Amino acid sequence: MQKEAAIREPLILGHKTYHDVTEDVCRPIEDKAPKMWYILFGIALVIGLYGVGSILYLLGTGVGVWGLNKTIGWAWDITNFVWWVGIGHAGTLISAVLLLFRQKWRMAINRSAEAMTIFAVFMAGTFPLIHMGRLWVGYWVMPIPNQFGSLWVNFNSPLLWDVFAISTYLSVSLVFWYIGLIPDFATIRDRAKKPLAKKMYGILSFGWSGRAKHWNRFELVSLVLAGLATPLVFSVHSIVSFDFATSVIPGWHTTIFPPYFVAGAVFSGFAMVQTLILIMRKAMGLEAYIHTKHVEYMNIVIMVTGSIVGTAYITELFISWYSGVEYESYAFINRATGPYWWAYWSMMTCNVISPQLMWIRRLRRSLLFTFFISIVVNIGMWFERYVIIVTSIHRDYIPAAWSMHFPSHIDIAIYIGTIGLFFVFFLLFARYFPVLALNEVKTILKGSGQSYKESPDYHKHH
C-alpha cells in the first residue's frame, strides 16, 4: 500500500468504506432519474435534433447552405472541428498522461473526462465528414483499391494525416475507456435486481469476474495503453495544426503551431471537464470524491496551459513583425485592428487574462468562479480557432477578392446542434454508466482517504 504525506489533502473525504464507494457511484444509476435530468435531456435532445435536421438539409442541398464564399472556404465548420477536437484532449490526457505520472487525483475524474473526450471527438468528426458534401463517398479517404485506375489518396497531405490521427485517437480512446469500464459494469451487474438491468449490464461487463490473473493483465493493459495514448494525445492536435501550418497562408504558416495547438487543446479540454464535473458532482452527490482539491489541480493545469497559449499568441505577434514579411505582419495587424478586431480581443481577454487569475488561491479554489472561467475559456478557445481560420483568409493577396464571413443559420444550427448532441450523449452516460472509476477509487481509499489519513496509526505501519 502506498503512503503519502500527511499534509497532503485527502482525495476522498468523509469516512468511506469500500462498500460506500460502490453505493455512492451506483445509487444514481439504480435510482429513478431526477426530474431535472429529464428536463435537461429534453432540451439537449431538441437542440440536437435541430442540428441533425440541419445536417440532413445540408447533405440534401449542398455545402452552399453555409456562409462560405470564394475567399473564405473554411469558417465555422473547421472552427467547430478544431474546437471539439481540442475539447476532446482532456480525457485521454487525464487518464493516460496522469496515469504515467502516477497522479491519483485523476481517478475521480478520468471516467467522465474520457466519456467527454469520446463524445467531443464524435462531434468533431462530424464536421470534416459533412464538409465533404457527399457524405456517401466519405470512404474515399481510405486507401481502398478501386476501379478509378491506380488512384490512391495523397499520403503527403496533412488532411489525410488528420483522417488517420482522428480515427486512431477516437478508437483508441474508446477502447481505453471501455477496458476500464468492464470491471465497474460487473459491479453494477452483481447489484442489479431488475432482470433487464442484470441482463444488460451482464452483456456490457463481458462476464468479468475479477480473477487475480485478469487483474494482472488489466493493470498491464492500462499501463501500455496509457503509454501508447500519451504520444497519441500530443500527435493528434499537432497533426490538426499541420492542416494550417504546412500551408503557405500568412497567419497559418507558423512553426509554433503544433505545441501551441496542443496546449490550447488541453486548456479548453480541462475547461470543459470543469464545466461538466462541477454540475455532475453536485447533481449526483459525489462531492466526497470530486472536491475542491481536484478542481484546484485542474485549475492549475488550466493556468499553465493558458500561459503557454498566451505566450504563443505574443510570440506569433512578435515574429510577424520581426520576420519583416509584410504579408505576415499584415495578417496580424489585420487580426487585431481589422474588421474582426472583436473576435481577436475576445480571444485575448478570455484566453490570456482569465487563466492568470488562477494564481490567486482563493479564486482557484472557488467552485463558482471556476465554473464561470471554464465557460469563458471555451468561448475564448472557439474565438481562437475562428480568428486563426477566418481572419487569415478573409483578406488575401488580391484586395479585390477581400471578403467577410457571415454565418448562415445552418452554420449556427449545426454548431449549436452538436452541443445539443454532445449533452444528449453525456446525459445518457451519466444516467447509465458508472461516472466514477469506482473500483479504481477503492485502490486509493486507504492511501488517500480522509478517515485513513486521520487515523493515528496511518504513519506507524508499512
Add this chain to the structure above:
Amino acid sequence: MSDKVLYVMYDDDEVLKNSAKQLVAKGVKISEVFSPFPIHGIDPIIGIKNTRLGIMAFLYGLTGLTLATVGMRYFMIVDWPMNIGGKPNFSYLDNMLAFIPITFEFTVMCAAHGMAITYLLRNKTLPGMPAQNPDPRTTDDKFVMEIRLSENTKVTEAELDGMLQEIGYLELDKKEIK
C-alpha cells in the same frame, strides 16, 4: 472427477494477502483470488506469472509499422508516383518525412487494438459471457480465495479447516463440483 472447492471470504485486501501468505507457507495451493480491484502483491504469493501482453503489444505495433511503411511505399512510390510541383516521388527515403505521421498513428492503432483484443480473448471476457465470481459481493467490497481439494492432496479437508480457523476469515463456503 468430483472435487470440493473452498471459498474463503475476507472484507479487506491486506487481510486476505496476509492469510494467503500464511496458507502458502503451510503448503496450501490457492487456485484463484476474486477481488473488486487489483490487490497489489498477491500475484507472487499465489504463484501468478506476469502477463506477456506487453510483448504482444510490441509485436502488434511492429506489424502496424511494417504495414504502414510497405503500404505507403507501394501507393506513393511504386504504383503511382505523383509529380507535385515538379518534385516527383522517386524514392521512399526522399519522401519519408511526409509518411511519419501516418506511420506513427497506424503503429499505435495496431498496437492498441491488437493488445485490447488479445486481452479480451485471453481473459475470455467477451459480450454475453457468464460471470464466474463465486459471490456477487466480490465486485463490491469482499475478497475471496478459492482453494480446491484436488490441488491440495497433501492436506485433508479437516486439516485445512483447522488452518483456516487459526488464520481467520469472514465467511467460508464449500461447494461440491461434479
